Amino acid sequence: MRESISAVVARNDLWEGVATSEPYEVAWASEAVIFLRNLGSTGTPELARAWVQISPDGLNWVDEGTLLEIPREGGLKSARIRGFGAFMRVMTVLPQGSSFKALLTFSLKE
Numbered sequence: 001m002r003e004s005i006s007a008v009v010a011r012n013d014l015w016e017g018v019a020t021s022e023p024y025e026v027a028w029a030s031e032a033v034i035f036l037r038n039l040g041s042t043g044t045p046e047l048a049r050a051w052v053q054i055s056p057d058g059l060n061w062v063d064e065g066t067l068l069e070i071p072r073e074g075g076l077k078s079a080r081i082r083g084f085g086a087f088m089r090v091m092t093v094l095p096q097g098s099s100f101k102a103l104l105t106f107s108l109k110e
Contacts, residue, residue: 007107011103014101021089025086026084035077045099049067055089
């Protein structure tokens, strides 16, 4: 039987400027679905993109290559990835004057 977990990595976190989620250890998993929800925003955060970063140690990061749209207020976007490192996080650079409250969930499966 496969194991799975849904981990809320960011809840009501204000993302503005250059923003990253907290790193999450994912080495045991073989696949992930990332859900990003916009709980409230100012400006035009939906013009930006977020991307997945991976790390062998939770300190040094590289871009994994998967892009994630920033949803409009109240919206939800997702991305599926496989073959990632020991740690994962999401990073974005928002337009000046834009921000949003993020709800970020990693759904991981072995």
